[in-house]
Amino acid sequence: MGGGGFTMYERASALDRFVLTLTEKPFPKICFLPTASGDPREQVTRFYERFGAWPCETSTISLFHLGRDRIDPIERLLAQDAIYVGGGSMRNMLAIWREHGIDTAMRTAWERGIVLAGLSAGAMCWFEGGISMSGGAPEPVAGLGFIPGSLSVHLDGEVERLPTFRSAVATGALPPGYAADDGAAMLFRGTELSDCVVSHPGARVVRITPDGQGAVDEQDLPTRLLSRAESTGPSRTESDGVAELRALRAGRRRWD
Amino acid sequence: MAFGGGGFSMEWGNTLLDDHVLALTGIERPRVCFLPTASGDADHYVVRFYRAFPASRCEPSHISLFRRETGVGDPRAHLLAQDLVYVGGGSLVSLLGTWRAHGIDLALREAWEAGVVLCGGSAGSLCWFADSVSAFHEGPARCIEGLGFLPWSNAVHYEEEAARRSAFHEAIAAGMVPGYGASDGAALHFVGQELAEVVSSRPGASAVHVSRDADSGPTEVGIIERELGVRYLGATPVPLREGEAIAA
Numbered sequence: 145m146g147g148g149g150f151t152m153y154e155r156a157s158a159l160d161r162f163v164l165t166l167t168e169k170p171f172p173k174i175c176f177l178p179t180a181s182g183d184p185r186e187q188v189t190r191f192y193e194r195f196g197a198w199p200c201e202t203s204t205i206s207l208f209h210l211g212r213d214r215i216d217p218i219e220r221l222l223a224q225d226a227i228y229v230g231g232g233s234m235r236n237m238l239a240i241w242r243e244h245g246i247d248t249a250m251r252t253a254w255e256r257g258i259v260l261a262g263l264s265a266g267a268m269c270w271f272e273g274g275i276s277m278s279g280g281a282p283e284p285v286a287g288l289g290f291i292p293g294s295l296s297v298h299l300d301g302e303v304e305r306l307p308t309f310r311s312a313v314a315t316g317a318l319p320p321g322y323a324a325d326d327g328a329a330m331l332f333r334g335t336e337l338s339d340c341v342v343s344h345p346g347a348r349v350v351r352i353t354p355d356g357q358g359a360v361d362e363q364d365l366p367t368r369l370l371s372r373a374e375s376t377g378p379s380r381t382e383s384d385g386v387a388e389l390r391a392l393r394a395g396r397r398r399w400d
Numbered sequence: 401m402a403f404g405g406g407g408f409s410m411e412w413g414n415t416l417l418d419d420h421v422l423a424l425t426g427i428e429r430p431r432v433c434f435l436p437t438a439s440g441d442a443d444h445y446v447v448r449f450y451r452a453f454p455a456s457r458c459e460p461s462h463i464s465l466f467r468r469e470t471g472v473g474d475p476r477a478h479l480l481a482q483d484l485v486y487v488g489g490g491s492l493v494s495l496l497g498t499w500r501a502h503g504i505d506l507a508l509r510e511a512w513e514a515g516v517v518l519c520g521g522s523a524g525s526l527c528w529f530a531d532s533v534s535a536f537h538e539g540p541a542r543c544i545e546g547l548g549f550l551p552w553s554n555a556v557h558y559e560e561e562a563a564r565r566s567a568f569h570e571a572i573a574a575g576m577v578p579g580y581g582a583s584d585g586a587a588l589h590f591v592g593q594e595l596a597e598v599v600s601s602r603p604g605a606s607a608v609h610v611s612r613d614a615d616s617g618p619t620e621v622g623i624i625e626r627e628l629g630v631r632y633l634g635a636t637p638v639p640l641r642e643g644e645a646i647a648a
Contacts, residue, residue: 182440182466208440208491233466239501240494279502280468 145263146297146324148343150194151178151187151230152263157194158343158370159329163226163261164200166331172225173201179240180232180265183208187230207244218249224258231264231297234285235278238269247288254290264297270332271295273318275305282308284318291335294321299348301326310360313352320353328367340367401589402528403521404556404582406601408452409445409489410521416601416633417587418452421484421519424589430483434462437498438490438523441466445488458484465498476507485511487520487527492534492544495523505547512549522556525588529554531576533567543571550593553579559606560584568610573621578611586630598630605630 148154164172176191178184183206195202203224205217221227227250229237241247254260260270268274269287275296276285282305284294296309305323312318322330328347331339340349349365401424407417422430434449436442441464453460463472463479472478479485485508487495499505512518518528526532530548533555546554555568558581568581580588580595585602588595598607607630613622 180466182442184440184442208438208494210491233468235501236466236498239497243493243497277469280473 145261145267145327145329146299146347146349147231147263147301147326148329149263150190151181152326153190154327154343156327156343159327159341160194160228161198162329162341162370163228163259164195164198166259166261167225169225171199171201173203173223174226174228175220175224176202176204176228176230177207177246177266178204178230178232179207179246180234180237181230182232182236191228207240207246210244218245221246221249221253222256222258224253226259226261227253229260229262229266229269231262231266233278234265234268234274234276234287237265238286238288250288251290260290267297267324267329268295271321273312273321275309275312275318277302277305284308284312291332292319294318295330296321296323296352299323299325299328299350309352314354314358314360316354320351322365323350323352324348340365341370342367343370345369401517401519401587402525402550402554402556402580402582403519403587404525404558404605404607405521405560405584406587406605407486407519407521408448410584411601412448412452414601415452417585417599420587420599420633421486421517422453422458424517425483427483429458431459431481432461432484432486433479433482434460434486434488435504435520435524436462436488436490437465437504438492438495438527439488440490440494442490449486449488453486463504465502465504468502475502475504476510479504479507479511479516480514482511482516484517484519487518487524489520489522489524492523492526492532492546495527496544496546499527508547509549518549519587525556525582526554528590529579531571531579533564533571533576543576550590551577552593553577553610554588555579555581555610558583558586558608569623569625572610572612573623578609580607580609580628581625582607595628598628600630600632601634603632603634605632 149159178187188204270290271287271294272289273286273294275282296305325347327343328349329341351363353361355361401421432453436445439445463475527546529546529550531553534544553576555564583606585605586600586607589597607628609626611624613624616622
């Protein structure tokens with residue numbers, strides 16, 4: 145995801161819900177990792193707020209509080225059907241993951257077919273590289289490299305990333321890749337892009353390749369607005385939180 | 401100055417250790433930078449720092465490595481310009497990973513060599529040593545390699561958490577370098593790499609030196625744990641001659 149979802153207060157829950165549907169399980173296990181933001185409690189709360197009302201088994205991993213939780217983070221990761229990675233500092237997240245062995249565990253999870261999802265730093269990390277603000281100014285940062293190519297996020301929300309991304313792709317500092325708006329997501333099956341989905345009309349995914357003359361070519365990719373069946377949210381008159389609380393109270397374990 | 405536990409984050413209202421580290425700078429209104437990295441730059445921790453170190457007594461600042469786009473632009477230059485760097489507690493493993501990713505480890509060594517006072521509690525103590533046994537935030541107890549400015553090992557919350565002491569003894573028996581354990585409220589004051597004094601914010605706080613018994617046999621390794629003299633900061637300070645604290 146270029147952005148959006150529960151951590152960014154996106155009211156529409158389509159993208160978050162889409163992550164769950166990809167598991168193709170009636171009651172998937174989903175685990176949230178807020179490492180890139182330093183494991184703030186507030187994000188964890190909002191994760192449970194959004195996913196707690198849906199038919200899934202929720203958990204989180206805080207790498208700053210492992211002693212409190214007394215869990216083996218790798219064991220917990222590999223027991224999931226979906227892993228959802230939050231945004232923040234990509235450089236910090238990858239450094240901390242390496243210290244805890246999470247980087248290799250993520251590869252194992254991916255190879256086992258566990259759905260890997262995330263936004264911002266939690267989206268760019270799967271690629272060979274991205275444009276991160278981890279150092280203050282936007283700059284190219286290497287990712288885990290599961291997916292060939294590069295990704296720049298918040299195309300519409302943080303416009304200062306795009307010029308850096310363009311020049312990194314043009315000069316070869318980053319391989320060709322994609323830029324995605326908040327609310328736009330790319331679905332890869334294996335290393336192949338299979339679908340671009342959006343939570344609101346107009347959200348873009350742009351393919352960015354070097355033009356061979358020191359600049360880049362940019363091509364909008366076709367996107368699909370997530371349908372009600374995939375993303376049925378609450379009525380427009382109440383917030384997701386209220387609707388989900390209602391659903392929880394009513395003991396409903398359905399999609400909508 | 402390595403706290404076994406204490407300072408504003410653990411002893412709200414007891415300012416003895418924090419006052420002491422401020423005084424160590426020898427400057428009336430020292431520049432103090434807080435590094436909350438080990439807590440993931442938790443907002444509440446940063447707020448408490450600014451309340452404990454108000455502008456009336458120092459020039460406070462902090463560096464957030466999770467939000468580099470805001471705040472201090474050049475962490476290295478900023479750290480070198482300080483009189484005191486105060487490191488908060490939390491996860492040692494995550495702290496070290498994050499610091500190395502931003503070159504903070506190298507900047508702190510430069511600052512230390514330039515005479516900046518470095519202090520902290522819990523993970524903010526363990527980080528300065530060569531090795532430590534961490535159990536609180538890192539899951540099962542394990543040996544973690546720190547920055548190594550001090551060529552010893554370290555254990556914190558030494559009296560408060562029984563498992564730490566046994567894990568520390570086991571690690572030293574297994575070959576970890578000798579080192580120091582400190583309880584909550586006790587602070588190890590190193591000048592260069594040598595222990596100069598142990599001070600405390602509580603009358604009963606204690607600190608020990610732990611080493612292998614050189615005379616122990618090949619099958620059974622003995623451990624020598626020596627209690628160190630502690631100067632309580634709350635009482636009228638009694639000047640100590642150099643070395644006395646260690647010999648006591």
